[in-house]
């Protein structure tokens with residue numbers, strides 16, 4: 001079993017300049033390491049990809065969708081307005097879990113709405129980097145029980 005782990009714009013700055021009080025102190029490379037470790041323990045594989053570009057994220061979904069059993073996606077600010085990423089996720093027809101490091105519902109009004117969530121199986125917000133791990137565990141269980 002293989003899963004795609006996607007992160008959107010500005011998440012490459014985690015653990016460096018991006019607000020640590022909101023997003024935590026781990027870098028994206030460290031989060032990817034933690035995901036790979038958990039994947040190994042679960043006996044699954046992952047492909048981790050980050051981009052600041054909407055089209056690059058969409059290209060990746062299109063290229064990988066036939067080789068993976070599900071998607072974990074933190075679309076960053078694209079969450080709130082990218083109908084193009086939403087359409088790519090819908091067209092992939094894979095169980096997809098939307099992850100947010102921060103509790104978007106406790107923040108600015110514009111972060112309360114996700115245009116991606118309606119085409120996802122579920123959403124995890126506010127649990128920091130653990131959200132990615134929990135999403136991977138959930139997708140693994142869903143795929144194994146299918």
Ligand code: DQA
Pocket residue numbers: 009010011074075076077078079099100101102103104111
């Ligand atoms: C985020 C929340 C988004 O509103 C924000 O634009 C991000 C990160 C999160 O992980 O909490 O870039 O997706």
